[in-house]
Amino acid sequence: MELSLKNELLASFAWYTVIVVLKMMIMSIICVMHRIRNKAFVNEEDTKAFGSSVKGKLATVTNAAVERVRRCHLNDIENIIPFVIIGFAYILTDPAVETAIFHFQLFTGSRIAHTFCYLIPIPQPSRFVFCMSGYMATLSMAFRTLAALY
Amino acid sequence: MELSLKNELLASFAWYTVIVVLKMMIMSIICVMHRIRNKAFVNEEDTKAFGSSVKGKLATVTNAAVERVRRCHLNDIENIIPFVIIGFAYILTDPAVETAIFHFQLFTGSRIAHTFCYLIPIPQPSRFVFCMSGYMATLSMAFRTLAALY
Amino acid sequence: MELSLKNELLASFAWYTVIVVLKMMIMSIICVMHRIRNKAFVNEEDTKAFGSSVKGKLATVTNAAVERVRRCHLNDIENIIPFVIIGFAYILTDPAVETAIFHFQLFTGSRIAHTFCYLIPIPQPSRFVFCMSGYMATLSMAFRTLAALY
Numbered sequence: 001m002e003l004s005l006k007n008e009l010l011a012s013f014a015w016y017t018v019i020v021v022l023k024m025m026i027m028s029i030i031c032v033m034h035r036i037r038n039k040a041f042v043n044e045e046d047t048k049a050f051g052s053s054v055k056g057k058l059a060t061v062t063n064a065a066v067e068r069v070r071r072c073h074l075n076d077i078e079n080i081i082p083f084v085i086i087g088f089a090y091i092l093t094d095p096a097v098e099t100a101i102f103h104f105q106l107f108t109g110s111r112i113a114h115t116f117c118y119l120i121p122i123p124q125p126s127r128f129v130f131c132m133s134g135y136m137a138t139l140s141m142a143f144r145t146l147a148a149l150y
Numbered sequence: 151m152e153l154s155l156k157n158e159l160l161a162s163f164a165w166y167t168v169i170v171v172l173k174m175m176i177m178s179i180i181c182v183m184h185r186i187r188n189k190a191f192v193n194e195e196d197t198k199a200f201g202s203s204v205k206g207k208l209a210t211v212t213n214a215a216v217e218r219v220r221r222c223h224l225n226d227i228e229n230i231i232p233f234v235i236i237g238f239a240y241i242l243t244d245p246a247v248e249t250a251i252f253h254f255q256l257f258t259g260s261r262i263a264h265t266f267c268y269l270i271p272i273p274q275p276s277r278f279v280f281c282m283s284g285y286m287a288t289l290s291m292a293f294r295t296l297a298a299l300y
Numbered sequence: 301m302e303l304s305l306k307n308e309l310l311a312s313f314a315w316y317t318v319i320v321v322l323k324m325m326i327m328s329i330i331c332v333m334h335r336i337r338n339k340a341f342v343n344e345e346d347t348k349a350f351g352s353s354v355k356g357k358l359a360t361v362t363n364a365a366v367e368r369v370r371r372c373h374l375n376d377i378e379n380i381i382p383f384v385i386i387g388f389a390y391i392l393t394d395p396a397v398e399t400a401i402f403h404f405q406l407f408t409g410s411r412i413a414h415t416f417c418y419l420i421p422i423p424q425p426s427r428f429v430f431c432m433s434g435y436m437a438t439l440s441m442a443f444r445t446l447a448a449l450y
Contacts, residue, residue, distance in 0.1 A: 001153045005392050005449065015449050018315040018442050021382050025438070028378060042371065049424035069191065077227060077377060078178060082171050084385050085234050089164040092155050112385045124199035138175070142168050149155065149165050151303045221342065227377060228328060232361035233320050239314040242305050274450050288325070292318050299305060299315050 001094065009091055009100055016104040017084050020111055024080050027073035030119070030125065038063045074120040075131070083107050083138045090141040093148035103137045110134035127131060151244065167234050170261055174230050177223035179242040180269070181216060188213045194296055222268040225281070226261065233257050233288045240291040243298035253287045260284035301394065303364035310399055316404040317384050322412055324380050330419070331366060338363045372418040375431070376411065383407050383438045390441040393448035403437045410434035 005011040039053040040063035052059045079138055087104065110133040117127035155161040185191055190213035191202040202209045213297040237254065267277035305311040325406040335341055340363035342450035352359045387404065410433040 003303045003426065004394075005152045009390065011449055014392055014445065018386055018389050018445050018449075021385050022439075023440050025378075025382050025435070025442075028176065028435070030218075040277055042423065045421045045424050045427075068193070073378065077381075078175075078223065081227075081231055085231075086168055086169050089168050092160065094154075108381070121193065121195045121388075123151050124195050127195075132337055135175070135178070139172075142172050142175075145164065145168050149161055153303045198373055206421050218343070228325075228373065231377075231381055233324050235321050235381075236318055238320050242303065242310065242314055244304075271343065274345050277345075278318065285325070285328070290323075292325075294320050295318050299318075 003090070005122060009095075009097055010103050012097075013087055013091055013104060016108045017087070020083070020108050023112060023115065024073070024076040027076060027115075029070060031069040031073065033066045034069055034097050040066050041121045067111070069119065072115060075114070079131070079134055080111060080137070083134070083141075086138055086142045086145065090145045093145050095144065103141050107137040109142065110137065110149070151242070159245075159250055162247075162251050163237055163241055163254060164257045170230050170233070170258050173262060174223070174226040174267065177226060177265075181219040181223065182221055183215065184215045188215060190216050212222070218271070220267065222265060225264070227270070229281070229284055229288070230261060233284070233291075234296065236288055236292045240295045243248060245294065253291050257284045259285040260287065267273055282298050301392070307404040309391055309395075311402055312401050313387055313391055313404060314410045315354045317387065320380050320383070320408050323412060323415065324373070324376040327369060327376060327415075331373065334363065334369055336367045338365060340366050367422070369419065372415060375414070375418070379431070379434055379438070380411060383434070383441075386438055386442045386445065388446045393445050395444065401441075403441050407437040410437065 001010075001095060003010070016054065035046075036050065038061070039047075039051045040061040041047045041050060041052065042060050042062065043063075053061050053063075086109075088105075091100065110130045114130040114134065115129060116122065117130055118148065121127070151157065151160075153160070155164065186200065188211070189197075189201045190211040191197045191200060192210050192212075193201065194210065197210060203211050203213075231298075238256075240250065240253075260280045264277060264280040266283065267280055268270065271277070301307065303310070305314065312391075326342075333423065335346075336350065338352045338361070339347075340361040340382055341347045341352065342360050342362075343352060347360060351362050387407075390400065390403075410430045414427060414430040414434065417420065422426070
């Protein structure tokens with residue numbers, strides 16, 4: 001197998017990986033926006049520079065909107081990074097291209113839908129369903145990889 | 151070096167990587183099980199759908215068992231992902247196969263033992279020892295990689 | 301493209317990746333040092349073995365220095381792992397060697413500077429600036445990869 005984007009499987013995996021990692025990185029931006037809008041900072045040097053919503057010297061603030069974004073970001077880390085690692089191992093097993101791309105698309109779509117469910121928020125069990133479908137896509141790739149290696 | 155599972159080193163690394171990342175992913179399942187059993191949810195839309203152990207409208211709950219699993223999960227993220235990244239760089243230095251596999255097995259065994267120590271929990275310093283042995287395996291691969299690259 | 305450290309681009313990426321992941325791993329050591337020095341542990345089995353700064357049976361302690369290191373560590377995870385993943389995809393697009401190495405150096409330098417700003421701490425906006433310059437380096441690689449793949 002060639003380490004090149006001429007390889008259709010590797011090119012497709014690179015595409016969805018960059019998309020889904022960019023989605024994860026956007027969470028940092030959304031978090032900072034909520035921190036600035038609500039003047040909710042967790043470090044004293046931040047409140048000194050950017051202000052605080054609570055009166056008092058260097059008061060740090062916990063804000064519900066900020067915490068929600070942070071939980072969504074952590075959930076991304078817990079799910080997207082395993083997808084990338086296991087997805088790369090899965091590619092090495094030389095899977096059928098259509099099957100592999102289906103896994104990548106299912107995962108990427110699930111995580112984008114999960115983010116909207118978490119941040120709006122949309123009532124449960126929508127977020128749970130999208131979290132599980134992404135999880136299952138990664139799990140399926142993991143078991144196929146182990147079966148090919150065994 | 152061939153990007154293929156015919157390469158013994160790459161096949162072995164893929165095997166242990168998938169095992170240890172699956173172990174990390176199981177933490178999500180254990181966490182959700184504890185949340186459901188203890189009706190301890192952190193989002194209001196979750197308590198609305200799945201209930202709350204505390205009376206009151208949409209009460210979110212912090213539960214000791216849930217927090218323990220979350221700490222173990224975060225410790226996995228802090229240690230397993232560096233192992234995967236540094237392990238891949240280490241493979242590129244074309245190390246002796248037995249030495250490399252020893253590193254992979256030491257790390258994987260350490261992290262599985264670490265999880266049992268954390269979740270049961272087993273008295274210290276058992277968890278500390280297994281955390282350090284996994285850490286040292288990654289550190290050893292990192293220094294070997296830097297030495298080969300320098 | 302050859303999967304070997306004879307490939308200049310891959311060797312350079314491996315070098316900066318190992319450096320920046322080692323930097324991230326050091327956060328664990330600094331955190332444990334602060335926990336021991338301040339006798340601030342979060343698990344009851346830890347306070348039983350290593351003591352507690354607060355009188356009382358198995359009192360767990362939250363310490364400001366420990367929390368600062370943990371935030372810095374989490375910020376590393378949120379930024380360094382996307383750099384490694386997107387950086388690897390970027391390499392597959394066969395970029396100009398000088399341009400690529402500039403991205404790797406800008407990111408690595410930014411994260412090292414960010415850590416000093418966070419831990420000392422140095423007044424804002426220094427930490428913000430270094431966080432953004434590292435973020436922009438990863439973002440630039442991501443868009444170059446998507447443009448090459450499109």
